[in-house]
Amino acid sequence: NNRVNRWNKNVITYNIGRYTSDLPHSTVDSLIESALSVWARASTLTFVRLRTQRADIMVEFSTFEHGDAYPFDGSKGTLAHAFGPGEGIGGDAHFDDDETWTAGSKGFNLYLVAAHEFGHSLGLRHSQNPESLMYPTYKSSRSPKNSQPYYYSRHGWN
Numbered sequence: 001n002n003r004v005n006r007w008n009k010n011v012i013t014y015n016i017g018r019y020t021s022d023l024p025h026s027t028v029d030s031l032i033e034s035a036l037s038v039w040a041r042a043s044t045l046t047f048v049r050l051r052t053q054r055a056d057i058m059v060e061f062s063t064f065e066h067g068d069a070y071p072f073d074g075s076k077g078t079l080a081h082a083f084g085p086g087e088g089i090g091g092d093a094h095f096d097d098d099e100t101w102t103a104g105s106k107g108f109n110l111y112l113v114a115a116h117e118f119g120h121s122l123g124l125r126h127s128q129n130p131e132s133l134m135y136p137t138y139k140s141s142r143s144p145k146n147s148q149p150y151y152y153s154r155h156g157w158n
């Protein structure tokens, strides 16, 4: 059915596994945290980072074949993908480490891409609104702070 599923809880955990070598670990940590905070502000969700256990959203950087049915494709093309809410791989967000990940406007901006992927991790599909965070294509000029994500109420995402 085309009804996307949702997490059945408000506290969602995440854990960052393999890192990219494009950025310091601390920079990756803060960009991931900022990308999640976009959704925390637009919903009643809170995100808690785990360091040792498996979390709802496992974040990792990998290349080509990486253990799921969606191998990456080298530089450009697919930048990242994320699975909708659910057990196991559900919610996980994978980033293609054959891209150049940056905190600025060069390469691909990790904050922008992560904010989009976490939308998928929360069950959102693409938006046709070019201003939306969930617009299907990457545009380096888009900054999530002025592109309104959906809002989340007890009725779900709107």
Ligand SMILES: COc1ccc(S(=O)(=O)[C@H](CC(=O)O)C(F)F)cc1
Binding pocket: 077, 078, 079, 080, 081, 082, 112, 113, 114, 116, 117, 120, 133, 135, 136, 137, 138, 139
């Ligand atoms: C703005 O954020 C993104 C836009 C496009 C992509 S993507 O080109 O990797 C897209 C994956 C996606 O929509 O999440 C493609 F289908 F692979 C990722 C993040």
Ligand SMILES: [Zn+2]
Binding pocket: 066, 068, 070, 081, 094
């Ligand atoms: Zn994957």
Ligand SMILES: [Zn+2]
Binding pocket: 116, 120, 126, 136
């Ligand atoms: Zn997408």
